[in-house]
Amino acid sequence: xxxxxxxxxxxxxxxxxxxxxxxxxxxxxxxxxxxxxxxxxxxxxxxxxxxxxxxxxxxxxxxxxxxxxxxxxxxxxxxxxxxxxxxxxxxxxxxxxxxxxxxxxxxxxxxxxxxxxxxxxxxxxxxxxxxxxxxxxxxxxxxxxxxxxxxxxxxxxxxxxxxxxxxxxxxxxxxxxxxxxxxxxxxxxxxxxxxxxxxxxxxxxxxxxxxxxxxxxxxxxxxxxxxxxxx
Numbered sequence: 210x211x212x213x214x215x216x217x218x219x220x221x222x223x224x225x226x227x228x229x230x231x232x233x234x235x236x237x238x239x240x241x242x243x244x245x246x247x248x249x250x251x252x253x254x255x256x257x258x259x260x261x262x263x264x265x266x267x268x269x270x271x272x273x274x275x276x277x278x279x280x281x282x283x284x285x286x287x288x289x290x291x292x293x294x295x296x297x298x299x300x301x302x303x304x305x306x307x308x309x310x311x312x313x314x315x316x317x318x319x320x321x322x323x324x325x326x327x328x329x330x331x332x333x334x335x336x337x338x339x340x341x342x343x344x345x346x347x348x349x350x351x352x353x354x355x356x357x358x359x360x361x362x363x364x365x366x367x368x369x370x371x372x373x374x375x376x377x378x379x380x381x382x383x384x385x386x387x388x389x390x391x392x393x394x395x396x397x398x399x400x401x402x403x404x405x406x407x408x409x410x411x412x413x414x415x416x417x418x419x420x421x422x423x424x425x426x427x428x429x430x431x432x433x434x435x436x437x438x439x440x
Contacts, residue, residue, distance in 0.1 A: 211292050211296065215320055215325075216322060218381050219235045221234070223284050223288065224284070227286065231286065231288055231289060234361075237376070238363070238374040239361070239380035240360040240361055240373070241359055241360055241373060241374075241375060242347065242370065242373075243358075244347055244351045244355065245351075246373070247371045249436045253337065253341075253344065256429075257341060258430045259429065260430075262314070262338060262429075264342065265306045266303060266306070266409075266410075266413070269304065270294070270297045273306055276313065276316060276334075277316075277317075302320050303318065305318075305343075306342070307333075307335075309338070314338045315332060315339045315341070316331065317329075317330065317331035317339065317342045318330060321409060322388060323387055323390055325388060327361075328360050329361075341429075347436060348412060349411075352415065352435065353408045353409050353410070354408060357386075412426075412427055415431060
């Protein structure tokens, strides 16, 4: 039911953490983050290149979900939590985690369907931790062949990173195009290629030419380069 809802352009929310039910939302103005329009500030580029945070995908999904729900007001109730954990087990929900000295300090999670990624929520307990997670997500989606990153509602934080709003009709067209670009779940971060080349884990195979011997994945410097910051 959740996947049918996302495919139709609606998403679930709850009134509070202890609300017994959910309701469906379809904003008249939808926030999206164009994958070629991510605003990488000089300070964020420096943060990425420093590799201050270790960044992983799909290694602590439930911890990220708990971090996103751990706030005074949340729309994530137990019904939504159970549903997205089930979607994660099925390969349709993913998380990006940021770590510092072995401690989870930020992250985000969302749902994928075809060539669309529906960003659900993010959290941070350290400066720039959620920005770094979002930068890695955008790079991952670009490399993975996705065409739509849905952010649901606009916030000042998202706007500063390049998000824009589009009318409902335009969003539905973008969603239709994105759904036709893939055949559904592409599996976990280490999965094989999904339909029409859409693959959440494609970024993991990219190792920079100047990476230390034994490195097995991308670096923050590579992420900055993929997002348009090359110096």
